[in-house]
Amino acid sequence: KNQVEQSPQSLIILEGKNCTLQCNYTVSPFSNLRWYKQDTGRGPVSLTIMTFSENTKSNGRYTATLDADTKQSSLHITASQLSDSASYICVVSVTSGGATNKLIFGTGTLLAVQP
Amino acid sequence: DAGVTQSPTHLIKTRGQQVTLRCSPKSGHDTVSWYQQALGQGPQFIFQYYEEEERQRGNFPDRFSGHQFPNYSSELNVNALLLGDSALYLCASRPVQDFTSGGGTDTQYFGPGTRLTVL
Numbered sequence: 680k681n682q683v684e685q686s687p688q689s690l691i692i693l694e695g696k697n698c699t700l701q702c703n704y705t706v707s708p709f710s711n712l713r714w715y716k717q718d719t720g721r722g723p724v725s726l727t728i729m730t731f732s733e734n735t736k737s738n739g740r741y742t743a744t745l746d747a748d749t750k751q752s753s754l755h756i757t758a759s760q761l762s763d764s765a766s767y768i769c770v771v772s773v774t775s776g777g778a779t780n781k782l783i784f785g786t787g788t789l790l791a792v793q794p
Numbered sequence: 795d796a797g798v799t800q801s802p803t804h805l806i807k808t809r810g811q812q813v814t815l816r817c818s819p820k821s822g823h824d825t826v827s828w829y830q831q832a833l834g835q836g837p838q839f840i841f842q843y844y845e846e847e848e849r850q851r852g853n854f855p856d857r858f859s860g861h862q863f864p865n866y867s868s869e870l871n872v873n874a875l876l877l878g879d880s881a882l883y884l885c886a887s888r889p890v891q892d893f894t895s896g897g898g899t900d901t902q903y904f905g906p907g908t909r910l911t912v913l
Contacts (some may be wrong), residue, residue, distance in 0.1 A: 683836075713901070722798070722884050722904035723837070768836055779849060782827075782902070784836035 681706045683771050683785035691791045696759055700788045702752040702769030703747040714743050714754045717766045717787070726754070726767075759792045766790070798823075798887050798905035806911045807875050815870040815908045819887030825849075826868040827902065828860060829884040837884055843868050875912045884905045 683704045686707045692698050704712070711730045715723035727743040729752075735744045740757045756763055769785040799818045807813050819826050825844045829837035839852035843862035862868045866887075872879055886902040 715904075720882065720907070720909065722886075722906045724904070725901055728901055782839065784829075784838070786834075786836040789834075 681771075681773055681781075681783045683769055683783050685769050685785040685788050687788060688758075689706045689789040689791070689792060692759055694759060694761055694792055694794050697775060698756050698790065700754045700756075700760060700767050700769075700790070702754070702785055704752070704769070704771045704785075706750075706771040706773055706782070706783055709747065710748075710774040712743075712745055712752050713770045713772070714741070714752075715768045715770060717768055719765070722737075724757055740780050756790075761792050761794060764792045798885055798902075798903050800885050800908050802906040802908060803906070804909045804911075806913065808875060808913050809875055811875050811912075812871065812873045813875060813910060815872075815885075815910070816867065817870070817884050817885030817887075817905060818867045820903045823889050823903070824866045826862060826866065827886045827888075828868070828870045829886065830854070830879075831882045831884055831907070833881070842871070846901050855904035861913075872910075877912050880910060880912045882909050 686701045711728055713728040714726045716726050717723040726741050727738050729736050729745045731747050742755045745752045766787040766789050768787040771783045773781045798820050801816045827842040828840040831837040840854050840858055841851040841860055842849050846862045857873045859871045886909045887906040888902045
């Protein structure tokens with residue numbers, strides 16, 4: 680069964696600190712993995728997207744890693760800001776026949792950055 | 795260049811009623827997907843439309859139906875509303891997958907969502 684699991688479920692950190700969010704998946708055949716940031720009540724916004732051959736990708740203070748062998752990914756946030764408070768969702772794309780892939784969503788990690 | 799837009803922003807209905815949610819995809823996109831996101835949960839895939847046809851469907855009952863128009867905009871219809879249908883409904887659009895690129899970097903763009911409350 681295709682599944683995406685994220686940990687921790689929620690996290691509280693102080694402003695300026697770093698944190699790392701984890702994503703484990705059991706998805707096959709794998710196409711790509713994305714991290715989205717979702718502010719409360721808003722639609723998700725893409726942070727990074729990585730294919731099978733990519734190990735790391737950065738977007739400003741966000742750095743995502745991917746280990747396709749162990750089927751694990753992490754999202755590292757550096758020097759956190761209050762505006763980083765949001766839900767971070769790991770999404771794995773499954774290659775399927777036809778015109779489009781299928782997306783498998785994790786349940787997200789809720790991050791709260793406190794002053 | 796407008797991104798994905800959805801209407802209405804919020805909606806309140808009562809059990810048994812019917813609702814229609816609307817989505818306009820990002821310019822240049824022709825594939826639209828709908829998701830249901832319950833509070834504190836990740837989005838759940840409802841269905842996807844391409845070339846005015848439903849191409850993929852998630853595990854949702856027939857009460858959930860949709861439509862795509864020639865201009866690629868889409869509607870999500872939910873009949874006989876239940877309390878459990880209360881959620882944020884997200885629309886996402888993307889260009890049709892380019893098989894020559896292996897489809898490795900296709901990105902969906904999400905709209906702001908419609909918050910549906912069923913009383």
